[in-house]
Amino acid sequence: MRMKKLGGLLCLGALVLFTGCATPTIYSWGRYEGLVYTMYAAPDKATAEMQVIKMEEDFQKARAKNKPVHPGFHAHLGYLYFQLGKADEARRAFETEKANFPESAVLMDRMLASLQKP
Amino acid sequence: MVAGCKTAPPPDYTNFRAHHPKSVLVLPPLNQSTAVEATYGYLSTVTLPLAEMGYYVFPVAVIDHFLKENGMPTAGEMHQAPLEKVREIIGADAVLYVTVEQYGTKYQVVNSATVVQAKARLVDVKTGLVLWEGVGVAVESSGGSGSIIGDLIAAAITQAINTSTDRAHKVAIMANANLFTTPKRGLLYGPRHPKFGAPQ
Numbered sequence: 001m002r003m004k005k006l007g008g009l010l011c012l013g014a015l016v017l018f019t020g021c022a023t024p025t026i027y028s029w030g031r032y033e034g035l036v037y038t039m040y041a042a043p044d045k046a047t048a049e050m051q052v053i054k055m056e057e058d059f060q061k062a063r064a065k066n067k068p069v070h071p072g073f074h075a076h077l078g079y080l081y082f083q084l085g086k087a088d089e090a091r092r093a094f095e096t097e098k099a100n101f102p103e104s105a106v107l108m109d110r111m112l113a114s115l116q117k118p
Numbered sequence: 119m120v121a122g123c124k125t126a127p128p129p130d131y132t133n134f135r136a137h138h139p140k141s142v143l144v145l146p147p148l149n150q151s152t153a154v155e156a157t158y159g160y161l162s163t164v165t166l167p168l169a170e171m172g173y174y175v176f177p178v179a180v181i182d183h184f185l186k187e188n189g190m191p192t193a194g195e196m197h198q199a200p201l202e203k204v205r206e207i208i209g210a211d212a213v214l215y216v217t218v219e220q221y222g223t224k225y226q227v228v229n230s231a232t233v234v235q236a237k238a239r240l241v242d243v244k245t246g247l248v249l250w251e252g253v254g255v256a257v258e259s260s261g262g263s264g265s266i267i268g269d270l271i272a273a274a275i276t277q278a279i280n281t282s283t284d285r286a287h288k289v290a291i292m293a294n295a296n297l298f299t300t301p302k303r304g305l306l307y308g309p310r311h312p313k314f315g316a317p318q
Contacts, residue, residue: 040158072177079180103141103174106209
């Protein structure tokens with residue numbers, strides 16, 4: 001019993017050591033996951049306005065590196081613009097998400113339709 | 119080394135291969151830990167590893183807001199949403215249901231260990247079949263003897279008296295890497311990954 005527990009703990013240690021090396025390669029991530037975390041953990045530090053500024057900066061950086069932005073980037077940005085009442089920017093962002101990732105078409109069409117409402 | 123940790127047999131990928139999803143809807147996790155912040159602390163760490171494995175991942179915060187505005191105020195209610203509605207309204211191929219089982223830091227006098235453990239189930243939206251299930255765990259310790267193993271043993275026998283949100287969030291990122299990318303137990307590569315179709 002004691003040995004079994006110890007074995008489990010040794011394995012946990014191995015997992016900690018094992019994880020240091022995963023580096024993403026397909027997409028540019030900017031500060032997206034940190035922003036999503038902060039918008040729930042400390043909402044006043046990640047308002048829609050603040051997030052838009054950071055995401056637009058991150059988009060320019062991704063373009064400069066010629067690396068695609070990740071799934072959901074433009075959808076998230078579009079939703080922020082929608083919350084800020086900027087319908088034109090929101091529409092452009094939702095259409096970009098749909099063009100980059102056709103998998104998002106059903107949801108993006110729904111978002112685009114909601115922009116048509118007065 | 120890592121494969122030796124678990125006694126359960128390797129998962130069966132038959133359903134996964136037969137109904138290989140292109141897109142994954144990640145719902146806010148159920149929380150069985152004592153930390154109220156676990157649901158959203160964990161949710162914000164799932165997109166990157168899943169997308170880097172080749173899947174389209176729906177924007178997690180947008181989905182959360184959208185479902186809340188449509189009569190599902192909690193993760194528990196979101197997890198009950200009928201699959202046909204998910205397909206019709208969001209257009210996802212698969213849903214990832216995550217349950218956070220441990221999330222927080224255990225302290226004693228000279229050291230502490232932050233533990234995050236989560237289990238996940240990937241379900242095909244069209245058929246309701248379970249495509250994959252897994253458990254991910256990660257531990258980070260600090261202080262104490264300077265030996266990770268020694269600290270883990272010491273920390274494991276202490277009671278949780280506090281939590282550290284930001285530390286747990288960082289450890290959640292490691293737990294996810296273990297959950298999704300452990301060879302022979304993690305997810306198969308998705309259609310947007312260069313190794314799609316190759317053995318996992």
